[in-house]
Amino acid sequence: MAFRPALFGSPLDRLSAWHRLGERQFEALRWLQRADRAATPEAADRHAAQGIVRYFDLSVTVHHRDEEDDLHPALLQSMAGSDPVCLRELVEAATAAHRALGQAWRQLRPSLVQLAAGEPVTLPAAEVDALVAHCEHEFRLEDSELLPTAARLLTDDALDAFRQAMDARRVGSAPR
Numbered sequence: 665m666a667f668r669p670a671l672f673g674s675p676l677d678r679l680s681a682w683h684r685l686g687e688r689q690f691e692a693l694r695w696l697q698r699a700d701r702a703a704t705p706e707a708a709d710r711h712a713a714q715g716i717v718r719y720f721d722l723s724v725t726v727h728h729r730d731e732e733d734d735l736h737p738a739l740l741q742s743m744a745g746s747d748p749v750c751l752r753e754l755v756e757a758a759t760a761a762h763r764a765l766g767q768a769w770r771q772l773r774p775s776l777v778q779l780a781a782g783e784p785v786t787l788p789a790a791e792v793d794a795l796v797a798h799c800e801h802e803f804r805l806e807d808s809e810l811l812p813t814a815a816r817l818l819t820d821d822a823l824d825a826f827r828q829a830m831d832a833r834r835v836g837s838a839p840r
Contacts, residue, residue: 683803713780761802768795
């Protein structure tokens with residue numbers, strides 16, 4: 665049997681904590697966007713850009729899989745036998761927010777990859793602003809509606825199954 669590290673915390677708390685980590689990326693993006701950053705060491709720019717690329721390429725992808733593959737279906741299943749129109753709309757809104765964020769990231773990513781490689785790049789303000797706005801919208805929707813709804817509706821067994829799926833995904837052994 666392979667060793668699987670225990671990852672602690674409620675899966676809903678972990679999703680919310682992930683949003684707080686995302687907010688730190690906004691600070692780094694805005695720092696990289698500043699006109700006076702030319703005075704900073706090139707290595708600092710590269711390092712910050714590499715961290716942002718890693719966050720959006722890896723962490724966002726896994727986070728959205730957590731929600732779309734496990735949380736959203738668990739929420740809809742929690743209302744099986746009824747017609748949870750509001751819940752379906754909430755899940756659809758969260759999924760749409762994921763898609764919009766992904767599109768905004770694809771627009772900004774090439775500039776950050778260039779910066780991460782040490783190339784002189786000025787980040788397009790409109791693209792940075794769009795990405796941050798989409799992230800903030802998603803975080804607000806999930807923190808104020810989706811996660812509290814999940815906390816009310818999901819059973820302990822459903823939360824435990826969700827936690828196990830999250831843990832498995834993070835050690836690369838989740839079923840696809």
